[in-house]
Amino acid sequence: MQNSNKIYSINGAIIKVKDTKDFFMLEKVFVGQKQLIGEVIAVNENETTIQVYESTAGLKPGEEVLGSGMAMSVTLGPGLVSNIFDGIQRPLKALNSVYGATILPGSKVKVLDEDKLWNVSVKVKVGQTLTPGQIYAVCSETQLIEHRLMVPPNISGIVVSCAASGLHKLLDVIVILEDENGKQHELTLCQQWPIRVPRPTKQRLELNMPLITGQRVIDSLFPIAKGGVAAVPGGFGTGKTMTQHQLAKWAEADLIVYVGCGERGNEMTQVLKEFGSLIDPKSQRPLTERTILIANTSNMPVAAREASIYTGVAIAEYYRDMGYDVAMMADSTSRWAEALREISASLEEMPAEEGFPAYLPSRLSQFYERAGRYKTLGGMEGSISIIGAVSPQGSDFSEPVTQNTKRFVRCFWALSKSLAYGRHYPAIDWNMSYTEYIEDLRLWFESNLGSEFLQFRQEVLNILQDETKWLEIVKLIGSDVLPDEQKLTLEIAKIIRVGFLQQNAYHKIDTYVPLKKQMLMMGIILNLYNKCKNVLKSGALFTDILGTGIFEVVTKLKYDIANDDLKKFEDYNKLIETKLMVLNN
Template identity: 40%
Template sequence: MNAGVVRRVNGPLVEIDGLAGLAMAELLQLGTAGLPAEVTALSGGRATAQAYEYTGGLRPGEPVHRLSRPLAARLGPGLIGGVYDGLLRPLAGADTWLAPGAARAAGPRAWTFTPGPTAGTRVGPGDHLGTVGDAGPVEHRVLVPPGVEGRLDDLRPAGRYQDDEPVATIDGTPVALTSWWPVRKPRPFPHRLPSAAPLVTGQRVLDAVFPILKGGTAAVPGGFGTGKTILLQQIAKWCDADVIVYVGCGERGNELADVLAELAELTDPRTGGRLADRTVTVANTSNMPIMAREASIYTGVTVAEYYRDMGYDTVVIADSTSRWAEALREFASRTGALPAEEGYPASLASALAAFYERAGRVAAPGGREGSVTIVGAVSPPGGDLTEPVTAHTQRFVRTLWTLDRDLAYARHYPAVSWSGSYSRDSGTVGTWYSGNGDPGWAARGSRMVTMLAEADRLAALADLVGTAALPGPERVALLGGRLLREAFLQQNALSPNDAYCAPAKSAALADLVFDVVDRCAELVAAGRPPGEVETLDFSPVIRAREETGPDDADAVRRHRDPALAALGRP
C-alpha cells in the first residue's frame, strides 16, 4: 500500500500529504490505529479525508495508507441475526465500543456448504452455486458474484469451509462464501418487475387504508412523541417479509437497546424461533461519528439487495432519514459546500431520490424474483412538515404515513393521520385482493376514508353549533367516525391479540363496524331519537377487536349478532 502522512487534524476532518493518484470516496487507514476514513476533497497534492471514527490521539506525521477501493460491505453467511455498526462491523462481543481501527471484522468461521451445479457448466452473475445450511432460518444461497461469468472450472464438494476460502473457480476466478460490495453502488439486476402484492404489516390502518407494496417505498413523518419508532418496530416485528434490515440511524442508544431486546424475545411466527434470527440490525446511535451515520443507510440497503438477489422479499426500516440528512448537512458545512434551504446541501433531494430508488421488485440475477421495500422515518424539527427533508421525501415515496400529534397525545395508536396520509398504490393493491379472495377490499377502504372525512367535517361544525343542533343523519355520521376510529383504526401494540391483525380479521372487523353504523342510521331514519342511539351499548364491537385472536375472522363475525341486538334488532 502507498503511504502518506497526516498533516493536520481538525476533529473528524484530516488533511493528508504524500499520496498521489487518490480518487474521491477512496477508503484510507489513518495512523497506527488504522482509523477508517474517506477522501472527500482533492487539491493539488493534498487530500482531505473524513474519518469514520473518533480521531482523538491521531497526530500530524502519522502514516496514512490507501486501500484503493471505496467503502464496501463484507457480505456473506452469518449476517442474519447480527448487530453491526454503520460500516457493517459486528458489535456482538464488543464490551461497549468498538476498538479504534478498521480491522475489526467477523472472526474466521467455518460454514457447511452444499454444492449445486456440476463443474464444466457455463454460469453467469447470480447463478446458484450452492447453499450454506447453518447460516440461520433463511437459507443462504451462494451465487456467482456480479461481473463474473464463464466456465465453472471447479466446484468444491460438500463440506465445511472458511468464510474467505474459495468454493468454486470460474474461468480462473475464485469465488468464496463472502464478497465485498461498494455500499453506495446499487447491486445490478436484469430488469424491474411491476409490484402487485401488498406488504402485510399487521397494522389495520396501514393494510386497509394506506397499503404499501412489496418493493414499494413509504415515509413516516411525525414530530417528537408521535410514535414513529414504535410503529416501525411493529412493522419490523410483524410484516410478511423474508428478511428485515433495521437501520437505527442517529437514534438514541436506549431506543436501539429496546429494539434489540424486543426482537430477541419475540417469537417468529414463520419459524417458531426468535424474530432476531432473521433480522439484520445496523445500530448507529446519535453519539457515533457522522460519517458512519451517513454510511449506515447505504450499508443497510446493500444488505437488503444482497438477500434480494437470493430471491427473498426484504424490508429496510430506516429510523430516521432526518438524522442521516443532518449528517449530510454537517459534512457539507465542513467541506465548504454551498448550503441550500435550512443549511442542507443542494444535493439533498438527489441523495434522497437515489436512496429510495434502490427499492423495487426485480428479476434478480439467475432467474429469481426478489424485492426491497424501504420504510423511512422522518423527524421534522418542531413537527414542521414543510421542512426540506420531509418535503423532498414526499416527492419520492409512493406511500406516506403522517403521524398526528393530537392523535398521539390522545393515546390513539397508531397515530396515522387519515387526512394527511396517502397511498398511490391503493388501486394496485385492490386489484391484487380482488384476485386473492377479497373483492371488497377497495370498496371497504374507500368507505372508511369517506366516513372519516365526513366525521372530521361535521366535528368542526359541531364545535360551532353543538352536536345536539345537528340533524339525525349527521349525528350518526359523527358516531360512525368515532366508532371506526376506536374499534378499527386504533390498535394496542402491547396486546397479544391486537398487536398484529391479519387481513381477514381486519376485513371482518371493518364489516362489523359498517353493519353497526348502518343499523344506527336505520333506527334514526325510523324516528328513534339520535341522542338515544348514541347512548346504546357498542361494547360488543370493541370486544370483537380486543378479545379475538390476531387472525380469527370468524370470531369477529360472531360478535355481529350481539352488537346488532344491543341496537334493537332481535
C-alpha cells in the same frame, strides 16, 4: 510503489492530504497510527479530502494515510443475519467481547466469523458455465434463511474446480471460475460490494403485492406494496420508532434490515432483547433469525452515520438478489440528512435550505430508488421495501428533509402530535397520510379478498372525512344541535378511531391482525352504520341506539375476537340485528 502520504490538516472528521495522486474517489483508506477507517470524498491536484469514520481526537499532522486499493465496501456472506453492526459494518457483539463496553477509535475485528463452519451444499459441477448472479452453493444461515451463494455481478466463466459439499469456513474456496480471458476467480463463502453502488439486476418489475404488516391503519387504509417506499414523519413522542419496531416485527417479509441511524442507544438494546424473545407468527421461530441490525447511535461518529444507510441497503440488495423479499427500516433519515449537513459544513460547501447541502434531494432520491421489485441476475424475483422515518425539526412538515422525502416516496404515514397526546397509537393521521399504491394493488386485493375490501376502505375513509367536517361545526356550537344522522356518523367515526385505527402494540391479540380480520372488522362497523341509519329512518332516536350499548360492544371486539376465530364475527352481526330490532318496532 506508493509514496508515503502524510496528513496535512485535521478539522473534525475531515482530514486532508496534500500533493498526491495515489487515491481514487470513494476509496477506503487507513488514517494515522491507529489506522482509523476513512473514505476519500474529494480529489484534486493539490489535495485529497478524506472523511474519517472514527473520532479523530489525538491525530497529528504528519501521520501516515494508507490506501486500501478498494472502495468502501460491505462484506457479504453467511453470518450477517441475527447480527448487529455499526455504520461501517463492524460487528458490535465481537467488538464488545474484544474491546469492552465502549467503542474506541481504531478498534478492529473481522466483519464475519471466519472460524465458524457452515454446512454448504455445492450446486455446480466442473465444466459448467456460470453467469453473474447464478447460485453455486447454499447453506442454512438460520432456520429461516437459506443463504444462497451467488457468482458476483462482474464475474462469469467456466467452473474449473469445485469443493465437495460439507462443512466449510467462510474463506474456503468453493468454486474456481475461469473467465474467457483465462483468468481464474476463486469464489469463497463471501464477497465484497461497494456500498454506494447499487447491485445490478436484470429488470425492474411492477409492484403488485402488498407488504402486509398486520397494522390496521397501514394495511387497510394506507397499504404499501412489496418493493415500495414509505415515509413515516413525526415529531418526537409521536411513535415513529414504535411504528418502525412494529413493522420490523410483523411485516411479512423474508428478511428485515433495521438501520438505527443516529438514534438512541437504549432503543437498539431494546430491539436486540425484544426480537430475541419474540416469535414470528408464520414460522414460529425467533424474530432475530430473520433480522439484521445496523446500529449507529447518535453519539457514534457522524460520518459513519452517513454510511450506515448505504451499508444497510447494500446488505438488503444482496439478500434481494437471492430472491428474498426484504424490508428495510431506516430510523431516522433526518439524522442521516443531518450527517450530510455536518460533513458538508466542514467541507465549507455552499449551503442550500436551512444549511443542508444542495445535493440533499438527489442523495435522498438515489437512496429511495434502490427499493423496488426486481428480476435478479440469477433469474429470481426479489424486492426491497424501504420504510424511512423522518424527524422533522419542530414537528414542522415543511422543512427540507420532509418535503424532499415526500417527492420520492409514494406512501406517506404522517404521525400527529395531537393523536399521540391523546394516546391514540399508532398516531397515523388519516387526514394527512396517503398512499399511491392502491391502483397497483387493486388486482391483488380483489382476487385475494374480494371487491369488498377496497369498497370498505373507501367507505371508512369517507366516514372519517365526514367526521372532520362535522367536528368543525361541533367545535363552534356543541354537538347537541346536530341532527341525529350526523350524530350517528360521529359515533361511528369514533368506533372506527377507537375500535379500528387504534391498535395496542402490547396486547397479544391486537399487536398483529391478519388482513382477513381487518376486513371483517371494517365490515361489521359499516354494517352497524347502515343498520343504525335504517333504524333512524324508521323514526327511532339516536339516544335510543346509544342506550342499547351496541357501540361499546363493537368498539371492544378487537380484543374479544381471536385472530384465528373469525367465525365469531357472525355472532356479532346477529347481536347487532337483535339489539336494533327492538328499536325498529
